[in-house]
Amino acid sequence: MKPIVIAKNLTKSYTKGLLALDNVSLTVNQGKVLVVMGPSGSGKSTLIRTFNGLETFDKGEVNVLGIKIDPDHNERKIQKIRKRVGMVFQQFNLFPHLSILENITLAPVHVQKRRQIEAEEYGMYLLSQMGIDSHAKKYPSQLSGGEQQRVAIARALALKPELLLFDEPTSALDPERINEVLDAMRRLAKQGMTMIVVTHEIGFAKEVSDQVLFMDSGKVIETTTPDIFFSNAKHERSRKFLNQLDKY
Amino acid sequence: MKKSQKIFVQFGICFFVISLVGLLINNLTINLTRTGLGFNFNWLFKPASFALAEHPLPYSSSDNYAWALFIGWLNSLKVIVSSLMLATVLGTLIGFARTGKNALLSLLSAGYITIIRQTPLLLQLMFWYFIGFLGFKDNTFIHIKNIIKISNQGIELSGLTLSSEFSALLFGLGIFTSAYIAEVIRGGILSVPKGQWEAFRSLGLSEKKGLLSIIIPQALPAILPGLTSQYLNLAKNSTLAIAVGYSDIYAINDTIINQTGRAIECFLILLTSFLLLNLLICNCMEIINKTILNSRKYN
Ligand SMILES: Nc1ncnc2c1ncn2[C@@H]1O[C@H](COP(=O)(O)OP(=O)(O)OP(=O)(O)O)[C@@H](O)[C@H]1O
Ligand SMILES: [Mg+2]
Numbered sequence: 264m265k266p267i268v269i270a271k272n273l274t275k276s277y278t279k280g281l282l283a284l285d286n287v288s289l290t291v292n293q294g295k296v297l298v299v300m301g302p303s304g305s306g307k308s309t310l311i312r313t314f315n316g317l318e319t320f321d322k323g324e325v326n327v328l329g330i331k332i333d334p335d336h337n338e339r340k341i342q343k344i345r346k347r348v349g350m351v352f353q354q355f356n357l358f359p360h361l362s363i364l365e366n367i368t369l370a371p372v373h374v375q376k377r378r379q380i381e382a383e384e385y386g387m388y389l390l391s392q393m394g395i396d397s398h399a400k401k402y403p404s405q406l407s408g409g410e411q412q413r414v415a416i417a418r419a420l421a422l423k424p425e426l427l428l429f430d431e432p433t434s435a436l437d438p439e440r441i442n443e444v445l446d447a448m449r450r451l452a453k454q455g456m457t458m459i460v461v462t463h464e465i466g467f468a469k470e471v472s473d474q475v476l477f478m479d480s481g482k483v484i485e486t487t488t489p490d491i492f493f494s495n496a497k498h499e500r501s502r503k504f505l506n507q508l509d510k511y
Numbered sequence: 512m513k514k515s516q517k518i519f520v521q522f523g524i525c526f527f528v529i530s531l532v533g534l535l536i537n538n539l540t541i542n543l544t545r546t547g548l549g550f551n552f553n554w555l556f557k558p559a560s561f562a563l564a565e566h567p568l569p570y571s572s573s574d575n576y577a578w579a580l581f582i583g584w585l586n587s588l589k590v591i592v593s594s595l596m597l598a599t600v601l602g603t604l605i606g607f608a609r610t611g612k613n614a615l616l617s618l619l620s621a622g623y624i625t626i627i628r629q630t631p632l633l634l635q636l637m638f639w640y641f642i643g644f645l646g647f648k649d650n651t652f653i654h655i656k657n658i659i660k661i662s663n664q665g666i667e668l669s670g671l672t673l674s675s676e677f678s679a680l681l682f683g684l685g686i687f688t689s690a691y692i693a694e695v696i697r698g699g700i701l702s703v704p705k706g707q708w709e710a711f712r713s714l715g716l717s718e719k720k721g722l723l724s725i726i727i728p729q730a731l732p733a734i735l736p737g738l739t740s741q742y743l744n745l746a747k748n749s750t751l752a753i754a755v756g757y758s759d760i761y762a763i764n765d766t767i768i769n770q771t772g773r774a775i776e777c778f779l780i781l782l783t784s785f786l787l788l789n790l791l792i793c794n795c796m797e798i799i800n801k802t803i804l805n806s807r808k809y810n
Binding site for chain 2: 315342348354356357360374
């Protein structure tokens with residue numbers, strides 16, 4: 264099995280004395296889906312953002328797609344990684360002044376130097392995969408949250424990434440819109456995409472993930488299969504968290 | 512507040528404003544009769560009989576006051592437009608340096624902004640005039656083969672000559688305003704949500720491409736109003752030209768008041784000239800603003 268992400272003893276603090284990441288280690292192999300869970304402020308976003316260099320770290324080692332990132336944060340290496348790793352954000356972060364199709368073709372044309380026509384054809388294909396090709400000429404503000412997030416996924420896919428990072432992709436959506444995004448993610452997982460997903464959607468985690476990683480105060484509390492995590496979590500802290508999730 | 516009280520307060524304000532205006536008009540008529548000049552503009556067409564060091568159009572001392580004033584207005588326009596361009600280019604560069612990732616550049620531009628903003632403009636103009644240009648040796652300070660020559664005579668740039676008065680004003684106004692423009696640019700950049708930076712970075716776009724295609728287009732609507740007010744400030748500050756002896760509209764007005772005693776008419780002319788200048792600037796900016804808003808197909 265080919266490892267896509269390896270993190271070893273990652274440690275980071277934003278403010279002195281407060282560890283956002285505390286000795287975190289993990290491995291994600293090709294074609295696998297890792298779900299990251301944990302209470303607010305436990306360091307989930309910080310963790311996955313170190314994998315595409317949006318966040319730096321103080322100690323430890325990260326290896327993404329065979330490219331090693333050190334704490335010194337080498338820009339050129341990070342640029343190489345970003346061309347091969349897609350990211351989807353909680354707030355979508357679409358470019359409001361560009362049309363849906365322009366949002367998607369920007370990176371392929373300017374980063375991968377593909378021809379405009381070629382990028383547009385592939386962009387339209389991705390939009391149809393997401394069921395939103397009829398919106399191609401519209402602007403982000405004219406779309407619903409669920410539609411915007413599917414555009415964001417298409418945008419992340421446009422560079423044909425080998426790894427996708429999701430940071431709470433459905434947390435900003437109305438309940439009835441959540442499934443249209445989760446369905447798109449399910450399909451990606453079935454197609455063999457390697458994914459790291461920060462989410463509190465238990466159904467999705469149970470059905471799609473290969474591993475669940477539970478964090479608290481910057482530490483990994485446990486990493487297990489979803490079967491064990493949701494029925495028989497080892498740690499008291501995890502059980503307490505799941506109980507609370509059930510209440511909502 | 513009760514309705515009757517409101518009416519009473521508004522009546523009071525009206526009374527106050529009317530009495531103030533009345534008082535001013537009264538003063539004006541008393542002063543006009545005392546000087547015995549009366550209020551008219553006939554003198555405008557008498558010969559000015561003073562020389563002007565700089566005139567973009569032909570001028571001699573036998574030309575009339577009206578023509579001298581027009582030359583002054585052109586001189587003002589010339590220095591305002593050129594320092595406006597200098598301020599915009601410098602301000603944009605420094606604004607970006609200030610917000611950029613390079614810590615040294617950011618620190619340097621922060622220092623520049625602080626120093627420029629916390630010393631009076633008059634002092635800076637004096638600096639550029641007396642220490643800057645007049646401080647140079649009379650032959651040359653910088654001389655690169657017919658391309659640029661900087662001396663106490665001003666700047667010579669491949670055939671174009673700028674007097675030392677004009678150059679000092681250009682540098683003083685341009686650099687002073689650039690510090691404010693840099694802050695306007697910085698504010699505009701900071702008004703773009705952080706998520707937009709993260710989105711373009713995560714797509715592997717370079718900082719330069721992201722700034723040009725993603726950040727600046729979204730920062731512009733926040734930048735333009737601030738930019739307009741800095742341009743208007745620059746236009747008004749240009750009246751400090753008199754301090755370095757540049758014949759702008761204000762300096763020429765001043766000379767004419769001394770010669771003719773027509774203070775009230777001259778102030779009216781000055782007021783109208785600046786209104787015209789600033790309306791010109793406002794309208795240009797409004798056109799730019801509209802073009803940008805119209806080209807924007809989202810809200
Ligand atoms: N830019 C920052 N500056 C300072 N502290 C930060 C910053 N970003 C995060 N932190 C702190 O680091 C810790 C981890 O934050 P992080 O955003 O990774 O948590 P999270 O698990 O993603 O939380 P949430 O579920 O609320 O998104 C928190 O204590 C947070 O306050
Ligand atoms: Mg988070």
